Each structure stands twice: as C-alpha cells, then as structure tokens.
Amino acid sequence: MDGIPPALDENELVRRLVSIGWRGSRAVRLGPGDDAAFLRGGLVISTDMAVEGVHFRFDWISPEEAGFRAGAAAVSDLAAMGAVPEALLVSLAVHGDPSVAVELQRGVRAAGDRVGVAIIGGDVSRSPGPAVVDVVAVGRARTVVTRGGGEVGQGVWVSGSLGGAAAAVTAWSAGTEPDPRARKRFAAPPDRVPLGLALSTAGLACAMIDISDGLVADARRVAGASGVRIRVDTGAVPVDPGAGDLNLALEGGEDYELMFTAPPGAGSRIRALGQEMAVVLTRIGRVEEGKGVVLEDDRGRHSAPGRGGYDHFAGGTP
Amino acid sequence: MDGIPPALDENELVRRLVSIGWRGSRAVRLGPGDDAAFLRGGLVISTDMAVEGVHFRFDWISPEEAGFRAGAAAVSDLAAMGAVPEALLVSLAVHGDPSVAVELQRGVRAAGDRVGVAIIGGDVSRSPGPAVVDVVAVGRARTVVTRGGGEVGQGVWVSGSLGGAAAAVTAWSAGTEPDPRARKRFAAPPDRVPLGLALSTAGLACAMIDISDGLVADARRVAGASGVRIRVDTGAVPVDPGAGDLNLALEGGEDYELMFTAPPGAGSRIRALGQEMAVVLTRIGRVEEGKGVVLEDDRGRHSAPGRGGYDHFAGGTP
Numbered sequence: 012m013d014g015i016p017p018a019l020d021e022n023e024l025v026r027r028l029v030s031i032g033w034r035g036s037r038a039v040r041l042g043p044g045d046d047a048a049f050l051r052g053g054l055v056i057s058t059d060m061a062v063e064g065v066h067f068r069f070d071w072i073s074p075e076e077a078g079f080r081a082g083a084a085a086v087s088d089l090a091a092m093g094a095v096p097e098a099l100l101v102s103l104a105v106h107g108d109p110s111v112a113v114e115l116q117r118g119v120r121a122a123g124d125r126v127g128v129a130i131i132g133g134d135v136s137r138s139p140g141p142a143v144v145d146v147v148a149v150g151r152a153r154t155v156v157t158r159g160g161g162e163v164g165q166g167v168w169v170s171g172s173l174g175g176a177a178a179a180v181t182a183w184s185a186g187t188e189p190d191p192r193a194r195k196r197f198a199a200p201p202d203r204v205p206l207g208l209a210l211s212t213a214g215l216a217c218a219m220i221d222i223s224d225g226l227v228a229d230a231r232r233v234a235g236a237s238g239v240r241i242r243v244d245t246g247a248v249p250v251d252p253g254a255g256d257l258n259l260a261l262e263g264g265e266d267y268e269l270m271f272t273a274p275p276g277a278g279s280r281i282r283a284l285g286q287e288m289a290v291v292l293t294r295i296g297r298v299e300e301g302k303g304v305v306l307e308d309d310r311g312r313h314s315a316p317g318r319g320g321y322d323h324f325a326g327g328t329p
Numbered sequence: 330m331d332g333i334p335p336a337l338d339e340n341e342l343v344r345r346l347v348s349i350g351w352r353g354s355r356a357v358r359l360g361p362g363d364d365a366a367f368l369r370g371g372l373v374i375s376t377d378m379a380v381e382g383v384h385f386r387f388d389w390i391s392p393e394e395a396g397f398r399a400g401a402a403a404v405s406d407l408a409a410m411g412a413v414p415e416a417l418l419v420s421l422a423v424h425g426d427p428s429v430a431v432e433l434q435r436g437v438r439a440a441g442d443r444v445g446v447a448i449i450g451g452d453v454s455r456s457p458g459p460a461v462v463d464v465v466a467v468g469r470a471r472t473v474v475t476r477g478g479g480e481v482g483q484g485v486w487v488s489g490s491l492g493g494a495a496a497a498v499t500a501w502s503a504g505t506e507p508d509p510r511a512r513k514r515f516a517a518p519p520d521r522v523p524l525g526l527a528l529s530t531a532g533l534a535c536a537m538i539d540i541s542d543g544l545v546a547d548a549r550r551v552a553g554a555s556g557v558r559i560r561v562d563t564g565a566v567p568v569d570p571g572a573g574d575l576n577l578a579l580e581g582g583e584d585y586e587l588m589f590t591a592p593p594g595a596g597s598r599i600r601a602l603g604q605e606m607a608v609v610l611t612r613i614g615r616v617e618e619g620k621g622v623v624l625e626d627d628r629g630r631h632s633a634p635g636r637g638g639y640d641h642f643a644g645g646t647p
C-alpha cells in the first residue's frame with residue numbers, strides 16, 4: 012500500500028508512524044520521537060511493547076523474567092528523560108494458559124516495586140500467537156532531558172557496561188547457555204532512574220537516551236536530534252565482562268544503560284556522582300560538528316559503523 | 330502454576346492481575362478496576378489492547394478500520410469516566426508487512442482526530458503471529474464517574490442502541506456479510522466523549538461504564554462495584570436495527586455505548602440532554618437492593634441472565 016517498501020526499516024517506519032499520528036497539541040510540551048512524551052503539568056509517558064519470539068523467548072527466560080524485563084525497559088524510558096516514575100499500566104496477550112499472564116504481571120510488578128510504583132491499570136487478552144507485554148510507564152518531571160541537547164564540545168558518556176544482553180541472545184541463538192552475567196543483563200536490566208534524575212537535576216546531562224537498540228544506533232539518534240556528530244573512542248567503551256566482545260558492546264541492544272552528553276569540564280563532577288551512586292560512568296567520546304556517528308580506535312583509526320543496532324523488522328528472531 | 334485453573338475466566342484473571350499489580354499509591358486517586366485510573370493532578374489513563382483473530386480479523390475489516398476501532402475503544406474508557414481526552418499512545422505489532430502498521434496508525438489517528446487529540450508516542454514491533462494494537466488513552470477530569478456510584482432507587486440508562494457490533498461478528502462467523510448498519514457499529518464505535526462529560530458535569534451519571542463486553546456483563550460490574558442489584562427491563566432495551574435480536578443487545582459486546590445510573594426523578598433532564606446532544610438515551614432499568622443483574626420482561630417474568638458477555642479466554646474467535 013502507498014508504495015511503502017516491504018523492507019521499510021524500523022527507523023523509517025517509526026518516522027512514518029510519527030508523521031501520521033502527530034500534529035501538535037497545546038497539551039503536549041514534547042511530542043513523539045524522544046524516549047517519552049512530556050505533557051503540560053509535568054507528566055512524562057512512554058509505552059514499550061515486548062513480543063515473544065521477537066524480544067524474548069520462553070525457552071530463554073521465564074514469563075516472570077520476561078515481565079520484569081518489559082517493565083524495566085518501559086521504566087528505562089523515564090530514566091532517560093530524568094523523570095520520576097509514578098505508575099505503570101500493563102496490557103497482556105497470552106496463549107491459552109492464563110497463568111502465563113499472572114507470571115508476566117508478577118514480573119512487571121517486581122520492576123515497578125524496584126522503583127516504588129504500582130500497576131494502576133491494563134488489559135488482558137487471549138493471543139492466538141505470541142505472548143505480548145505492553146507496558147506504559149507514567150512519570151513526572153519539572154524539566155526533561157531530550158535527545159536534542161547535544162552541542163559541539165560536550166563529552167559523551169555511558170553508564171555501566173554494554174554488550175551483555177546481546178551476548179546472552181547470541182549464546183541462546185547458537186543453542187548454548189549464556190554466561191550467567193550476560194544472562195542477567197538480558198533478564199534484569201538495571202534501574203537507572205536515580206542516575207537519570209541526578210544527572211538531570213545537576214545539569215550534567217545535556218542530551219540523554221537509554222541504550223535499547225545498541226550504542227551506535229542510539230548515539231546516531233542523539234546525533235540526529237541534536238544536529239551534531241558523535242565521535243566514539245572505541246577503546247573507551249566499557250564492554251560487559253559477560254560479553255567480552257567490543258562489537259556486541261557497540262551494536263548489541265537491550266542493555267538499557269544511559270548514554271548522555273555532558274558540558275565540557277564536567278568530568279570530575281560526573282565521576283563523583285557515579286561513585287556516590289555506585290554506577291560506573293565512562294566517557295566514551297565527544298560531540299563534534301557534522302552528523303552521524305564515527306568510531307575511532309586506540310590508534311586513531313576511524314571507521315564509519317555499519318547500520319548498527321537491532322532492527323525488529325529485519326526478520327528472524329534475535 | 331500456582332494452582333491457577335487453565336479455564337480461569339476473564340473476570341477472575343483480571344481480578345488476579347489487579348491484586349498482583351496494585352498496592353496503593355499516593356499518586357493515584359483511583360487505581361485499577363474501573364474504566365480508567367485517575368491520578369493526582371487530574372490525569373485519567375487507560376489502555377486497551379486489540380488482537381487480530383480475537384478482537385478483529387482482516388477479512389472482516391481493513392487495517393485502518395481496525396486501528397480506528399482500537400482507538401475509539403480506548404477513548405470510550407475516558408468517556409465512561411466523564412474525562413476529556415488529551416492524547417493517545419499506540420503500540421503496534423504487525424506481521425512482515427510494515428504497511429499494515431501504517432494503516433493501523435492511520436485508523437487510530439482518525440479516532441484521535443474525532444476527539445481532537447494527537448498520538449504522542451508509541452512503539453512498533455514485528456509480530457510472528459497476529460497483529461496487535463494497544464492504545465493508551467490519556468485524558469483529564471476534575472472528578473470522575475466510577476462504576477461504584479450506583480445506589481438503590483436510581484434509574485439505569487443506556488445511550489444509543491445495542492447488539493449491532495455482535496450482530497456483525499455473528500454474521501461474519503457464519504460466513505455471511507453483516508447488515509451494513511451492524512458492520513458500521515463494529516468498525517466505527519460511536520464517540521460518547523461529549524455525552525460522558527455532559528452527564529458527569531450535570532450530575533446526571535452516578536455510576537457509569539462503557540459497554541464493551543455486553544450489557545449484562547457490564548451491568549454486573551456496576552452492580553458489583555456499587556454493592557447493589559441492577560434490574561433490567563428487557564422490553565426497554567434499545568436493540569440496534571442492524572441486530573434485531575434482544576439476546577445480542579443483552580449479551581453481545583463491543584458496542585461502546587455508555588450505561589449509567591441516574592438520580593431518581595432525573596428522567597426529563599436526561600432526555601433533554603440526549604435531545605440536545607442528538608443521542609438517544611433510554612431508561613432500561615433500576616437499581617435495587619441485592620446483587621448481580623436480573624432481567625424482567627414486559628409481562629413481569631424474571632430471569633437470571635447467563636454468565637453474559639464475551640470472554641476472550643473462552644476460546645474460539647468471536
């Protein structure tokens with residue numbers, strides 16, 4: 012229909028969906044296209060859908076773990092805005108056995124408990140196919156940190172380590188058991204809400220995003236929204252010990268760590284904040300003039316990364 | 330798991346999910362269990378999931394119609410609270426062809442346009458099975474009309490007519506084409522936002538619900554939440570001309586009309602409001618002491634209705 016190529020990639024499709032749905036609104040301070048929308052009155056809201064066979068499989072993780080993961084992923088969008096979670100809503104579709112819905116709900120509840128919020132609504136349906144968990148995260152903020160605040164001269168930072176979740180998926184896809192540390196990165200994404208809030212409040216995050224589709228893919232989104240180029244020093248990228256592979260750290264998704272740009276000279280304050288919050292914060296690059304993302308290795312060799320990031324429309328199970 | 334019978338019905342499952350997810354919250358004025366949740370600050374929020382093969386089929390209606398229907402159903406939950414819509418979010422899962430996502434989004438957008446709101450966020454994923462549309466409706470209200478306001482002596486009213494959507498599903502399921510009026514009732518649920526708001530503002534709705542699972546099933550919810558019995562005069566129930574079958578009007582779901590209870594003696598004000606808003610409002614019964622729903626025909630014969638309402642876990646396609 013409408014000349015849309017069947018191979019339309021996820022980014023293109025999202026752009027298309029946004030352009031169809033969005034036409035401005037007085038009630039809305041920040042519309043679609045960032046990690047979450049920001050409404051008049053300070054409400055921040057986002058929705059995140061996980062589909063069995065695409066985002067998770069029940070021979071990889073239990074229904075309760077899948078629910079936790081979906082809840083944590085939804086909350087991560089609030090963290091990336093510097094917002095404080097207030098409530099979750101959960102829509103579930105499950106095959107014949109309703110106990111799967113119960114286990115999924117328990118997992119989402121646990122993710123809510125971790126950040127102090129309850130599930131205030133939702134929906135449940137039978138599914139003739141995969142299980143589906145769609146979690147709506149509602150939060151509040153006085154101001155939000157968008158993807159568009161990157162400016163030339165800023166540093167680029169990430170929290171924690173990257174590539175663990177992708178390493179787990181790689182192992183499962185090869186029919187082997189993942190390293191337990193990698194498995195945990197997939198099944199239980201970290202809570203970065205306190206960090207996102209602290210960075211926002213202290214003015215240490217100018218642009219911010221959660222790394223859901225891979226460092227390179229998400230850095231490219233920040234670069235695009237900010238109208239800048241992001242240079243990544245690949246030698247500085249904190250590779251998860253459960254991954255042990257730089258490519259997984261660069262291109263693998265679903266780690267739900269935060270990437271942010273910070274004012275020049277803020278390094279010592281950021282490191283102190285990280286120590287205080289017991290989260291490793293690593294400077295991995297800088298913001299330059301230009302567009303897109305460039306990778307630079309320890310010897311100063313440059314490369315343009317591949318498309319980067321997991322594309323849910325590229326086919327196959329992750 | 331946990332001794333949950335595989336045949337757990339939808340109401341039982343919903344109760345179970347609510348009890349898992351809900352534990353009170355200072356941020357929340359009304360938690361799960363009604364048509365929508367109500368937050369401190371006046372926000373009203375609900376989510377409504379439609380699954381291909383359960384709620385709709387693409388050989389019945391087009392993707393754009395399915396999107397419209399999902400959007401209208403989500404907005405209907407706000408209408409039933411007397412809230413004013415402010416924004417929608419849309420999560421989509423589709424098979425290989427992303428153009429289906431585009432058409433679904435167009436349909437949801439049209440449902441948003443009808444009530445003056447945009448789509449401010451969402452998510453999209455590939456689905457290895459059915460298409461899924463989950464619509465989050467966000468609105469505002471100063472006060473909300475819950476399901477729990479029914480009191481003995483009140484009248485019970487419905488908007489519009491009932492059974493049309495179920496008549497369309499019945500025809501499709503029998504391999505025939507539905508009456509065009511019934512088809513329209515399924516594909517394009519009415520906008521009852523202005524009515525819900527007017528009834529709430531005028532104090533004419535004490536308890537209110539949108540009829541999504543059938544008059545009897547939804548009346549039973551109001552009776553349960555209010556701690557009363559609802560007596561329905563079956564001869565008064567407005568049967569949709571596209572249905573022509575009282576049972577469909579009593580038991581068939583998905584009409585998305587409003588059912589409400591009103592103060593004694595409010596009949597003439599309600600009829601005047603209906604005339605002003607060009608919506609037929611019909612008194613179909615009354616609130617009594619007791620519990621559940623009883624049906625009474627024109628000759629005064631009573632009957633206890635069946636379980637009533639469509640159960641998405643009862644198996645089979647609607």
